[in-house]
Amino acid sequence: MALKYQIIPVTPFVQNCTLLWCDETMQGTLVDAGGDMNKLITAVEQAGVKIVKLLLTHGHLDHVGAATKLAQHFAVDIEGPHQEEKFWLDMLPQQAMMFQFPPAQPFLPQRWLTQNDTVQVGNLSLEVRFCPGHTPGHVVFIHHDSKLAIVGDVLFKDGIGRTDFPRGDYQTLIHSIQQQLFSLPDDYQFIAGHGAMSTIGREKQSNPFVGKFG
Template sequence: MLKYQIIPVTPYQQNCTLIWCDETRRAAVVDPGGDLHLIDQAVQNQGVTLEKILLTHGHLDHVGGTAELAQTAGLPIEGPQIEDKFWIDMLPQQAQMMGFPAPAPFCPQRWLNQGDTVALGNLTLEVRHCPGHTPGHIIFFHPESRLALVGDVLFQGSIGRTDFPRGDHTTLVNAIRQQLWPLGDDVAFIPGHGPMSTFGRERQSNPFVADKHYG
């Protein structure tokens, strides 16, 4: 079964997530935005072995610690979808705009696409391409656990910003309704910021994507 620990990192307190297979104790870090000492502490506390880094999208607050973690722990990087390469290539400019030290550059070993799967121990995560916040944004879904890691696509009571370069509100709303809702109302999700929720709750009450707004 999939187990997880949410690790809020950096002054933005975005959700980095440690996920692992409870049978093999093999683990992955999803969106290591920074504060690698907190991630390392979680790995030690859970007694798991890191196997890979998974990225939902290329914004600095979600990938800022990727290069350092990959280098120090010898980990491959999987995701996001290749349309976010320009964001990763712009990490120095992102850091300058946000007042962060510029992280080391990196290139994922594997870009992920709609319909791909990611293996972790005995677990298989499904990949869905959900553009709109960024063009190459993806989410990870584990059907057996009814859990999704959605990055900045969807939040409790809100959705991702679309005013960044190559963001698009209509595209994001369509991705949520076409890629997330069919997974099931019972699916719980870990967003890139803030508390968890379920797709069913957001379909009822989210002011941006609730069913009542779309007939």
């Protein structure tokens, strides 16, 4: 059993949507389907994956903008983020206007997620960790067998998530990174919401915001 993934940048914000699947069952998910619906559908079809659910790390428009239409297209549920993120999901129309995106409507996932929940995709089990700070209800997904985390906008290669949006909090974000991500082994890779992949060990050593010299 192995986890396979493909990173598909979407929206003008170049947000990393992750197509993730189990190679035994070919069942998969899209994590943070932020936009460019047709591009995502094409990637799913080319990979031969059957989408069984959609996963969301948080409620910012570039991470959720295509979720409702894709959930309808694939006839699947949306899982995540944490219930504190209802604040941002309710504000999707305002977000769309603010960032000059196509109109977006509020929605609720079929399942809210919180610390220590598990998400099943085929034969893969992903651990959920609650990582507020960038937004109040941000979650991350970890597949321990593959030593891979999908961390949304919590941590980046050489960076951290912004905290200047409503209900963002810098100290909360730093605490989330140190407690929930830096507690992972150094060789764990992560896919961030934007930019290149990195490893936990690299960011512990050199991330200028929270690393050894942060």
